[in-house]
Amino acid sequence: AQSVAQPEDQVNVAEGNPLTVKCTYSVSGNPYLFWYVQYPNRGLQFLLKYITGDNLVKGSYGFEAEFNKSQTSFHLKKPSALVSDSALYFCAVRDTGGFKTIFGAGTRLFVKA
Amino acid sequence: NAGVTQTPKFQVLKTGQSMTLQCAQDMNHNSMYWYRQDPGMGLRLIYYSASEGTTDKGEVPNGYNVSRLNKREFSLRLESAAPSQTSVYFCASSVDLKSYGYTFGSGTRLTVV
Numbered sequence: 001a002q003s004v005a006q007p008e009d010q011v012n013v014a015e016g017n018p019l020t021v022k023c024t025y026s027v028s029g030n031p032y033l034f035w036y037v038q039y040p041n042r043g044l045q046f047l048l049k050y051i052t053g054d055n056l057v058k059g060s061y062g063f064e065a066e067f068n069k070s071q072t073s074f075h076l077k078k079p080s081a082l083v084s085d086s087a088l089y090f091c092a093v094r095d096t097g098g099f100k101t102i103f104g105a106g107t108r109l110f111v112k113a
Numbered sequence: 114n115a116g117v118t119q120t121p122k123f124q125v126l127k128t129g130q131s132m133t134l135q136c137a138q139d140m141n142h143n144s145m146y147w148y149r150q151d152p153g154m155g156l157r158l159i160y161y162s163a164s165e166g167t168t169d170k171g172e173v174p175n176g177y178n179v180s181r182l183n184k185r186e187f188s189l190r191l192e193s194a195a196p197s198q199t200s201v202y203f204c205a206s207s208v209d210l211k212s213y214g215y216t217f218g219s220g221t222r223l224t225v226v
Contacts, residue, residue: 043220100171103156104155
């Protein structure tokens with residue numbers, strides 16, 4: 001069965017510092033991996049995806065994520081955090097042979113000025 | 114640039130009451146989904162519709178029914194609301210089931226008292 005874990009409920013970082021939001025996954029085959037962001041009172045917005053190819057994928061708003069097959073991880077990163085990055089971030093996974101997308105519980109990112 | 118539109122945005126129901134959550138998309142997507150979001154649990158799939166005329170159960174379908182009225186509209190009905198159905202409900206759509214990303218609505222916050 002597919003699953004995705006986001007081990008941190010909240011991540012705190014100072015503005016200008018690098019940020020990492022962690023995600024690990026479990027699928028029976030090869031994964032498709034996604035990150036979404038949710039701002040207050042809004043729906044989820046797609047940030048980036050890993051399908052195949054380069055392990056480092058770049059997405060919206062300066063975010064990137066690194067796929068690590070051996071560690072079954074897909075951590076979200078940004079070199080320099082902004083206060084406006086404060087939001088709820090969801091990692092999601094789908095088996096390449098299926099279509100159901102499983103979402104993690106979410107990690108709240110708080111960027112302090 | 115409407116995307117996915119959900120109504121209502123907020124609703125309070127008494128236990129046993131019924132209601133229908135509405136969702137419409139204007140992107141000519143074939144597939145649509147209903148998720149519920151609960152703290153610490155991420156998003157869980159209630160029902161989905163692969164294409165017009167078809168619907169299928171997701172992870173947590175009990176207590177809900179859906180109707181894919183046409184290609185644009187996918188409604189979620191609570192026949193007899195229970196406090197356990199207090200949640201935030203999101204509708205999403207994608208080109209098809211194999212698409213790599215979803216477009217989400219802004220959500221309906223439902224409280225059952």
